[in-house]
Amino acid sequence: MFWTAAVTTVIVYFASVNFHEHLYFYVWVLGPAEIPAYVVPSLLSPADASPFPGPETYPPLNHSIDSLRILRLLPGSRGLSCQTESTSFRDHPQYRALSYEWGSGDRTLPIVINGIETRVGKNLWEALYHLRDAREEQVLWVDAICINQHDLAEKAIVVPRMNFIYRRATEVIIWLGPHPPPKIVNLSRMVWWAFAPPNIDKAYHEGWWHQAVPWLFDLMHANYWTRTWIIQEVGEAVRLTVHFGKQSLPWDAFVAAVATYRNCFPRAFWTDRVSALEDLRRSRREGEIYSFTDLISVFRDSFCKVPHDKIYAFLGMAADDSPDLIPVAYNKTLAQVYGDVMRFVAESTIDRGVKEIELVHMSALVRRLLTRRTRKTLAVDEKPTSILRQAEPYTYYENGADKDGKPQLQARTAYHKEWYEWAYTRHEQTTISWLPTAPERLDSWTDFGQLAPRTDLMTAIGIIVGEIESFGPTVESSLMSSAVSKAWKRAIMQKLAGKPNQKSMIALYERLHVVLSQQAAASSALNWITSLRPNVGSATASTTTDSPRLFIGSTGFFGIASPGARIGDRVVQFWESSAAAIVRRDENRSADDGAEDGVVARGSIVKEGYSHDWDTPHDKGMFAIDREGSTIRLHLDLNTLTAMTLNSLNM
Numbered sequence: 001m002f003w004t005a006a007v008t009t010v011i012v013y014f015a016s017v018n019f020h021e022h023l024y025f026y027v028w029v030l031g032p033a034e035i036p037a038y039v040v041p042s043l044l045s046p047a048d049a050s051p052f053p054g055p056e057t058y059p060p061l062n063h064s065i066d067s068l069r070i071l072r073l074l075p076g077s078r079g080l081s082c083q084t085e086s087t088s089f090r091d092h093p094q095y096r097a098l099s100y101e102w103g104s105g106d107r108t109l110p111i112v113i114n115g116i117e118t119r120v121g122k123n124l125w126e127a128l129y130h131l132r133d134a135r136e137e138q139v140l141w142v143d144a145i146c147i148n149q150h151d152l153a154e155k156a157i158v159v160p161r162m163n164f165i166y167r168r169a170t171e172v173i174i175w176l177g178p179h180p181p182p183k184i185v186n187l188s189r190m191v192w193w194a195f196a197p198p199n200i201d202k203a204y205h206e207g208w209w210h211q212a213v214p215w216l217f218d219l220m221h222a223n224y225w226t227r228t229w230i231i232q233e234v235g236e237a238v239r240l241t242v243h244f245g246k247q248s249l250p251w252d253a254f255v256a257a258v259a260t261y262r263n264c265f266p267r268a269f270w271t272d273r274v275s276a277l278e279d280l281r282r283s284r285r286e287g288e289i290y291s292f293t294d295l296i297s298v299f300r301d302s303f304c305k306v307p308h309d310k311i312y313a314f315l316g317m318a319a320d321d322s323p324d325l326i327p328v329a330y331n332k333t334l335a336q337v338y339g340d341v342m343r344f345v346a347e348s349t350i351d352r353g354v355k356e357i358e359l360v361h362m363s364a365l366v367r368r369l370l371t372r373r374t375r376k377t378l379a380v381d382e383k384p385t386s387i388l389r390q391a392e393p394y395t396y397y398e399n400g401a402d403k404d405g406k407p408q409l410q411a412r413t414a415y416h417k418e419w420y421e422w423a424y425t426r427h428e429q430t431t432i433s434w435l436p437t438a439p440e441r442l443d444s445w446t447d448f449g450q451l452a453p454r455t456d457l458m459t460a461i462g463i464i465v466g467e468i469e470s471f472g473p474t475v476e477s478s479l480m481s482s483a484v485s486k487a488w489k490r491a492i493m494q495k496l497a498g499k500p501n502q503k504s505m506i507a508l509y510e511r512l513h514v515v516l517s518q519q520a521a522a523s524s525a526l527n528w529i530t531s532l533r534p535n536v537g538s539a540t541a542s543t544t545t546d547s548p549r550l551f552i553g554s555t556g557f558f559g560i561a562s563p564g565a566r567i568g569d570r571v572v573q574f575w576e577s578s579a580a581a582i583v584r585r586d587e588n589r590s591a592d593d594g595a596e597d598g599v600v601a602r603g604s605i606v607k608e609g610y611s612h613d614w615d616t617p618h619d620k621g622m623f624a625i626d627r628e629g630s631t632i633r634l635h636l637d638l639n640t641l642t643a644m645t646l647n648s649l650n651m
Helices: 002-016 024-030 122-131 152-168 187-193 200-204 207-220 230-236 251-264 269-285 292-298 334-347 352-371 475-480 482-495 502-521 638-645
Strands: 067-073 081-088 096-099 108-113 116-121 138-141 171-175 240-244 247-250 374-389 393-401 407-415 419-434 458-474 549-553 557-561 570-573 580-585 597-606 631-636
Touching (some): 096 152, 096 230, 122 138, 152 230, 171 230, 187 247, 207 374, 292 334, 334 352, 475 502, 475 549, 570 597, 597 638, 631 638
Parallel strands (some): 081 108, 096 171
Antiparallel strands (some): 067 138, 570 580
């Protein structure tokens, strides 16, 4: 009778309420190790549920000192209940910091914080559920709960401190999800690998390693490794552990297991994500520093939800001396964030000469990072699994004698040992990938394309590759009329008749038209060439047309130049950039007056080589400032720099 009444009560209860709002009742009663598949995803949360607790669950912070909230995860075996409290680093708080993937936010689960029922993302809920102890309180720092995600002003204060929060933690916990290893997997052996070179041959023939491989495959394919914020969280950790379900490994042991995996499967390039983080930690231990530009370049392909975080996530780790030049402000437009970053790069004194070489490339890179768009895709990979081959009999012969004592070979039967072979199964996973970069518009990044006064100038180092020797047809006429294109080709052949470089220049001419044709096929691909207008000297007395024109360079190259260029102007290239500057000294001032070369037009060139794209110098050594006569320092305002680099980088 009791069980009949209990079941009836439960049925009546769920019939009278919105079931997915009270899913925690199921967890509270049964206390499952994982959320059953049949309640995901429709019953996890209402469609409009937020993955963050409500603002009423956050006790106030004292912003006059370095303060933080900590989370006290209460003991128990059913449901999740916790308390938050404010403290400061003056009180020497002892806590562990959680590093995890936020997830899409469309699946949430209930949690009680300070006596108030609220909701958090499914992945965070699972992490807290597995970290919760039945008897002892756990003290944690979790960004989604300890930072008021609804308060942009608070985020602007706390986000710059996050590197300090993770560095001060007694342990940083990497949560990869509920992926417990197979029972046969020897975690203690993996820990030993962290302190001695692994015996791969021995491990290869041990059954537990073959069981570990599919499990490691799942751990390394976790979307966690693609997040932007984990770079700081992992890089700053003093003590780091990797958690999967109720079990864990020290970071060094996990890295050793990943290295062994890569030795067994050399084409497993996705292990590079783990290796890059270990390289970062090791180099920092050895005293190397990473500038802000180093960090955004190395980890450019990491993902984050808010575009601002492609910048803000690296500020705490950067060794530059002027981090306050990039104020954290999530209410700023992307153009404002871009301006902050470029001023930061221009004014930092760390590797000053290197930053001047990188300035033009960084201008294009930062804009692309802020505007890259993502999509969900189905990634397909081959997952290795092991097959145990049973012992097979084989026959061998040894010397013996027959019944009369005469020598005779006698057959014997023996068995091979059992062995393992790798088989591969199709593995599908929903992941995030980048969409192709879209053409940039100048008015998205400047004051509607109008050049600002020459203030806040930034220094860029380039290399002079030659001068404009002669002009050809306009780009438009060259692409629209085969007769125009052929006529210029004949003129080039006649000009170079009898010269040793005639054939190579004609081949280069053909490459120029391949590049132009490829870009013309893409919508707005050549609009960048008119983005830069003259800003020095008597630039109006230049070419006889307002259209971009083709030209021949004095040192054997072809190019394209925007209106404003003229014969005799110098062509300047920059490191890792397809954009070239057309420069000229101000005619109204003499060199004795300190006149500098100013940018009058923009261009791109093709030189000897095999690429079917605009020439892009990759060797930083070419730009050493002591290369007399070839390097040049240009002083650019932000709008000129932006116009000069528009659409010069595709990612």
